Amino acid sequence: MTFPQASVYSAASAPAQSLGANPAPAAALVQAWQALQQQLEATFGSADYAAWLAPLKPNAIADGRLTLAAPTAFIAQWVENHYVPQLQAFLETSLQASAAISVHVAPQFSAPVAHALAAALPQPRPQAAPQSITGGPALLPEEAPQPEWMSGLRLDSRYTFEQFVTGKSNQFAFAAAQGVANAVQAGQPAFNPFFLHGGVGLGKTHLMHAIGHAVQAAKPETSILYLSSEQFMYKFIKALKDKSTLGFKELFRNVDMLMIDDIQFIAGKDSTQEEFFHTFNVLVQEGKQVVLTADRSPHELPNIEDRLKSRLGSGLTIEVHAPEEETRLAILQAKAESLNFDLSPSVLQLLAQHIASNVRELEGALNRLVAYARLTGEPLTPDLAREQLRDLFRVYNRVITIDDIQQKVATQFNIRVADMHSPRRAREVARPRQVAMYLAKQLTNRSYPDIGRAFG
Numbered sequence: 045m046t047f048p049q050a051s052v053y054s055a056a057s058a059p060a061q062s063l064g065a066n067p068a069p070a071a072a073l074v075q076a077w078q079a080l081q082q083q084l085e086a087t088f089g090s091a092d093y094a095a096w097l098a099p100l101k102p103n104a105i106a107d108g109r110l111t112l113a114a115p116t117a118f119i120a121q122w123v124e125n126h127y128v129p130q131l132q133a134f135l136e137t138s139l140q141a142s143a144a145i146s147v148h149v150a151p152q153f154s155a156p157v158a159h160a161l162a163a164a165l166p167q168p169r170p171q172a173a174p175q176s177i178t179g180g181p182a183l184l185p186e187e188a189p190q191p192e193w194m195s196g197l198r199l200d201s202r203y204t205f206e207q208f209v210t211g212k213s214n215q216f217a218f219a220a221a222q223g224v225a226n227a228v229q230a231g232q233p234a235f236n237p238f239f240l241h242g243g244v245g246l247g248k249t250h251l252m253h254a255i256g257h258a259v260q261a262a263k264p265e266t267s268i269l270y271l272s273s274e275q276f277m278y279k280f281i282k283a284l285k286d287k288s289t290l291g292f293k294e295l296f297r298n299v300d301m302l303m304i305d306d307i308q309f310i311a312g313k314d315s316t317q318e319e320f321f322h323t324f325n326v327l328v329q330e331g332k333q334v335v336l337t338a339d340r341s342p343h344e345l346p347n348i349e350d351r352l353k354s355r356l357g358s359g360l361t362i363e364v365h366a367p368e369e370e371t372r373l374a375i376l377q378a379k380a381e382s383l384n385f386d387l388s389p390s391v392l393q394l395l396a397q398h399i400a401s402n403v404r405e406l407e408g409a410l411n412r413l414v415a416y417a418r419l420t421g422e423p424l425t426p427d428l429a430r431e432q433l434r435d436l437f438r439v440y441n442r443v444i445t446i447d448d449i450q451q452k453v454a455t456q457f458n459i460r461v462a463d464m465h466s467p468r469r470a471r472e473v474a475r476p477r478q479v480a481m482y483l484a485k486q487l488t489n490r491s492y493p494d495i496g497r498a499f500g
Contacts, residue, residue: 211371
C-alpha cells in the first residue's frame with residue numbers, strides 16, 4: 045500500500061467546504077483527539093495503544109478531517125486497516141459532530157500545521173523539570189535511550205576489500221562480494237541472498253564487513269544493519285519480553301541491507317526461525333539486500349526448517365576454502381607489513397607451510413612471534429619460530445585421515461567401522477555416519493565425492 049503525502053492546511057486557511065452535517069472545527073478536533081488518549085488505552089489495552097496509537101500525532105486539519113501522522117508506513121497501514129473506523133466513531137461521539145480521520149506518513153510537522161496546532165491546543169502551564177524516583181532530573185522522551193534491541197554491531201575498520209588477500213581459494217567469493225556491494229550502491233541488489241559458507245577463520249566475516257564498508261563509502265545514507273545470529277535471537281527475545289515486537293519488526297524490515305553472521309546458530313530455535321523467515325521474505329520482496337554467512341551450505345544446516353533452507357539457498361551461495369600455501373604466504377606478508385615488522389622470508393615460509401587450516405590461526409601465530417621478538421629483543425630465526433610455536437606445529441603437522449575419523453566415531457557411538465560402510469540406514473548407524481562424514485569434510489582436504497566413496 046502506498047501512502048500519499050499528507051495535504052497541509054492550517055486552521056485559518058482551510059476552505060469552508062463541509063465534509064458532512066455540522067463538521068467539527070479544527071481546535072475541537074485536536075482537543076478531542078488529545079482527550080481521547082486515556083479512553084483509547086483503556087479500550088485497546090496498553091500494549092496495542094503503545095505500539096499503534098501513541099505514536100500518532102495530529103498533523104493536518106481541514107473540513108472536519110483530522111490527518112494523523114505516523115512515523116512509519118508500517119504503522120500507518122496497520123492503523124488504517126484496523127483502527128480508523130473505531131477512532132472515527134470515538135471522535136464523533138466525543139464531539140457530537142461529524143468527523144473523519146486519515147493516517148499518512150509524515151514524521152515531522154510542517155511549519156504551517158505546527159502553527160495551527162499550537163493555536164488550537166490549550167497552552168500548558170509552565171512546569172518544573174520532571175524528577176525521577178531517585179530525586180534527580182528525569183530523562184525527557186527525546187533523551188531516553190533507545191531499546192537495547194534497536195542497535196547493531198559496528199563494522200570492523202580492518203575488514204575492507206583493500207585489505208583482503210585473494211588467491212585461488214577465495215577469488216570467486218571476493219569477486220562476488222564486490223559485485224554485491226556495487227549492486228547495492230546502484231540500488232539494484234543482486235545475488236539475493238548472498239550466502240558465504242566455509243570453515244572458521246577463512247575470511248567470510250571479512251568479506252561481509254567489506255561489503256558494508258564499500259556501500260557506506262559510496263552511499264552514506266544507506267541503512268545497514270549488521271549482527272550475529274545470536275544477537276538477532278537475543279534481540280528478538282528481548283523485544284518479546286519488553287512487548288516491543290512491532291518496533292523490532294519495523295527496525296529489521298526497514299533497513300536497506302541486512303547482514304547476519306553465523307546464521308547456523310538459529311538452528312532448533314523455532315520462534316526465531318519463524319521471525320527471521322518473515323523478515324527475510326519482506327526484505328527480498330522489497331528489493332533489499334541480505335548477506336549471510338554460515339559454517340556450511342544452506343542445505344547442510346541441521347535443525348533448520350526446509351522452507352528456510354530453500355530461501356537461504358535461493359540466491360548466490362559460495363564456499364570459501366582454506367587458502368593454499370601461496371595465498372597463506374601473501375597473507376603473512378601483508379600482516380607483517382601492517383604490524384610494521386620485518387620478518388625473514390624463511391620464517392614466513394615456515395609458518396605458511398605448517399599452519400594451513402585457517403587465516404585466523406595463521407595471523408595468531410605471527411602475532412605471537414612478533415610479540416616475543418619485541419619483548420625480548422631476540423632476532424626471529426626459523427629455529428626460534430619452531431621453538432615458540434611447537435604446540436601449534438604439533439597440532440597442524442598431524443595429518444588426520446578419514447580412517448582416523450571413522451575409528452573415533454565408531455568407538456564413540458559403540459558401533460563397528462564396517463557398519464558405516466554398509467547400505468543399512470538404521471538410526472543407530474545413520475547418525476554416526478553423518479557425524480563422521482561431516483568431520484571428514486571439516487578436518488580433511490578430501491572432496492565430497494571422495495568422502496562419499498570412503499563411506500561406501
